[in-house]
Amino acid sequence: MAWLSAFLPGPLAIDNRERLRVVAGASLGIGLTAWLCHALAGAQPSPWLVAPLGASAVLVFAVPGSPLAQPWPVIGGNTVSALVAVLCMQLQVGPEWTAALAVGAAIAAMMALRCLHPPGGACALLVVLNGISDPAFALQPVLLNSVLLVLCGMVYNQATKRPYPHRAAAAVPAADLDLDQVLARYNQVLDISRDELRALIEDTQLQGYQRRLADLRARDIMSTHIITVAHSWPLAQAWPLFRQHKIKAMPVVDAQGELVGIVTPADFLRSPGFDAAAVLAPGGLQVGQIMTRSVRVVSADRHLAELIPVFASSGHHHLPVIDAQQRPLGMVTQSDVVAALSGSLLRAAQPT
Known part of the structure; x- marks a missing residue:
């Protein structure tokens, strides 16, 4: 039962106002991006919007502080993955192995370029499944879609009091050194920035301090x-x-x-x-x-x-x-x- 309970979803620690903010932002971001790209494409038969952009919108508007949702990972991750997939299409090793190679190579490229973005893997797979071999696809619509979505995210998140792009907080050398050592031992990709993690730790310690303080009387x-x-x-x-x-x-x-x-x-x-x-x-x-x-x-x-x-x-x-x-x-x-x-x-x- 303990093992099965791991499959149950945990509660989201956000209120209804934040839920509405995320939903409205993602809808507006995708809507404006789709409208502009469609208008620019005109009557051309080429695709003007890629499906992985929906996943990018989840990250940009729901978790704008995540390292995976910052402008460079969104733009670079999607575009680089599409280019890598186009290169893999030239190998002619069959659709199954091409798909596997494209996704794996895209992840490796994103890690090397520090633009890891989960929808990038979907962009690579999209290229293979649709048999796209033209590198221009990485520019239009993938790059254009990504840039417009990031611009929408920058305007909307700032307007709703969510910093985006996320700026690193002032460093505290001793605390940062301890945190770096812990993260090195953990050795996993975290969907939260290092400074936000530090801020959460400090806020948790302060909350415990305030709770203990509230228990003390004269x-x-x-x-x-x-x-x-x-x-x-x-x-x-x-x-x-x-x-x-x-x-x-x-x-x-x-x-x-x-x-x-x-x-x-x-x-x-x-x-x-x-x-x-x-x-x-x-x-x-x-x-x-x-x-x-x-x-x-x-x-x-x-x-x-x-x-x-x-x-x-x-x-x-x-x-x-x-x-x-x-x-x-x-x-x-x-x-x-x-x-x-x-x-x-x-x-x-x-x-x-």
Whole structure:
């Protein structure tokens, strides 16, 4: 059953809008090409449109990023294959062997000229089956058909936000080297460009990173060992805690343990008429008189992805984490966020 399941078609990972874009593009491309070629042929009995062009249209409009669908493979692959087949017709070895030789030689020529294009094999077979021995057939209609279809593909794909011809992305030397080694071991022709493959790998890693990031909450990264001070403490009692515990902010609580503010060394410096000897003297100002009362707090269930904009845009460096009773549970700092992001990124980069 596992072997038989390989014959079942897999789902197309595109929506209905993309399906409509492909269908409309292929129809317009073939329609315009056929109309122009028919008009140019006039009343001549020679063929003005070749059947393999339909397969070329599938590639140009459905997978415009494929290496097999780029302008040179379409034009060169079809034309070169037709010329090779015409040469094979001169051997007079019988239709069966001529067909086999023409298709094989066409594939070899396309690989050598870096214009591998599946419909090219059909062009070679078309020449043999119709007994065509005139090299001009490779120019009209094959070359003309291919050029017009590529021009239609360039206009339509660009108009529908699909880059064509596909331009290689800026190289990342280390990543490219790894990818080249993997592709060398794979040793097969891929119907996807190298840079698009790299982009898919990077997007997949980013998606995994974002998924892991979405699972992290404030309780997973917060520092639970926090030092709190009472709003009624004198400054002389609170000040030494900054150096003693090597911290830069302390939540301020009331008699019930509820958060009422936050105090930092900057709050001390902003004290009215700051003078260390006077401000920190016993019986001087209290913490509640200099603390910052408007405090941005978060719950323990808050997602890490929601905390990043707070640190990035509001200038906050410390966010107290509180429970339902407004009591401090911990503190999230910028360092905690950076450490969480680094750890998540490393896990995303590890093979699964």
